[in-house]
Amino acid sequence: MDQTLWVTISEEEGQQMMAMWPDIVHDITKEIENSNNPDVAKWAEKMLQYTVPGGKKTRAFALIIAYKLLAPSDQLTEENIRLVRILAWCLELFQTYILVIDDIQDRSLLRRGKPCWYRYNDIGPAAINDGLLLQTAMFYLIRKYFKEKDYYVNLLETFYDIGFKTIIGQNSDLFSTNFGKKSNLDLFTMNQYNSIVKYKTSYYSFVIPIIAAMHIAGIKDHEKFRETKTILFKIRNLYQVQDDYLGWFGKFDVCGKNGTDIQEGKCTWFVVLALQRVTPEQRKILEECYGDSDPEKVHRVKQLFTDLGLLNTYSTYEEETYNLLKEHIK
Template sequence: MAHFVTRMIQTTRDEESQQLMTVWPDIIHDVTKAIENFNIPDVAKWMEKVLQYNVPGGKKIRGLGLIYAYKLLAPNDQLTEENIRLARILAWCVELTQTYFLMMDDIEDQSLFRRGQLCWYQYNDLNLAAINDTFMLQNSVFYLIRKHFKGKDCYVNLLEIFQDITMKSTMGQSLELLCSNFGKKPNLDIFTMDRYNSIIEYKTAYYTYVFPITAAMHLAGIKDQEMFKEAKTISLELGCFFQVQDDYVDLFGKFDVCGKDGTDIQEGKCTWFVVVALQRVTPEQRKILEECYGDSDLEKIQHVKQLYNDLNLLDAYFKYEEETYNLIKVHIKQISSGLPHNLFLDILENLCHRVS
């Protein structure tokens, strides 16, 4: 049954992704035209290149999630062609936000690939000049919100959620950078599960599910604070689950599927795997981690992976995945504020099979 539901979701997702792409040329036009109005055509031309290279190639999980949520939450008489188009514009605002987070993250981590191509800062040896492009993308988001939503009841709420999520995500990124000691040898003493949960809540969970679902709720005109509270609680659980899965993908994912190389070990990231490893190691095994974790030497990376294997972390992960899936499913079924259970159940089913 779960596989049938996932295929059904995927079909809907593919159809909506195509519809979302029909709006993409309008997004480019709006942003570049705004720049041209300042009589700086060279910047407009450059911005079009930034947009085309970085934004539309992802899976669009967050943008599509926003549209799906809006269609479920909005009253039928609100689901006009124009309002659905506005939802798609807002979805692109979410995707633009996601993109500038990733572009900055790639610079900080000195990553090589993103979405199957060179990271933007690596493109034509842009290096740190790419930082300005992330600011351009961020400001494009607020321009688009102002252009399309100013005067609507949801306008201020949308501005606040975009600003709030940006703040929370950058705090999460800061916590992760502090934990990995800014690319130097990490201090494994602070790699606790509490620290890890704080990182993934702020760095990933808020902007992956709380962000698009809350934005959709504002667009749909929902005012009930209990609905927002329950949506946040479940969305955070889903977002943390999503990040633990990403830690798995970093270790075991294939480049042709995920579009990037796994680098968590050499970057000294605080991940689910290293935290659980530290809970299980003998003193001798801990010395291996202290010597090898956060080092780009291929042999040391292999030592860490072998240690993970010796500690049966893959079995532990699959147990965690099953238990977390079942627990979130129970929590979704306990929602009592009036939010549609299938909004979150469909997300959970899709999550369950995204790494299989």
């Protein structure tokens, strides 16, 4: 899709989405109030307003635009578009649930340009429960608005299945970083990296918006679902490598967060390639410095990546993968 058209659609959909946000918050908090928990409802509203609406909403836009492109014209009624936008907010709740938990595990400081939720008023580990509230609120909305639809079971199974796969990916990522201890560089292989990308983020970031749109649009052909997933996995790999680049060079004023992949000892595309190229002496630098927050050690790792020519490799990979994807989509 042309970039200008995407931006225009995003702006229009952003306005439509935000117009629905108060109703989404009301639905969730009203259900909590109905369980005789007014204090929890007030807390939930504060948490929802702080954590959910500030993202780029790319998953939400992908779902809405895919539905509009795939659905027969007689399906594109005002009510159906409204339902798809409600499901788009469910995707945003899903995304925020993952981020709230992930930030605690990674001990991240900033998210979307402000302190992570667990750091807000020193909430701490109690934010785990807020993450779970986001997840269960998502399923509550799906049941409320889609239970009578003939695609409800497929939709529900898609969310459950992808939620399960995402948690598997998160565990795989935690194993690769040795649960916050010094990274075991022997685990940093391209197979491990691709597995983390596929399970931790590909499913919920790229697969679920399009697959959900296909279900709502009434598509039944299993081959179409298979081909779609294949392309989406390839797109996600490219996106993740780009994200790893931001983790290396990312600046707060550009992406709203500080790049801390090196300090956290993450299994990134760059460190995997570096391990394939290093001399024994250079590997010692990684073993000593990777996964350490000391600014001097972080600088040494970044300098090693530069010395190994990883920036040029990244630029070539990005261009070639993009061109291959265009051909695959055709």
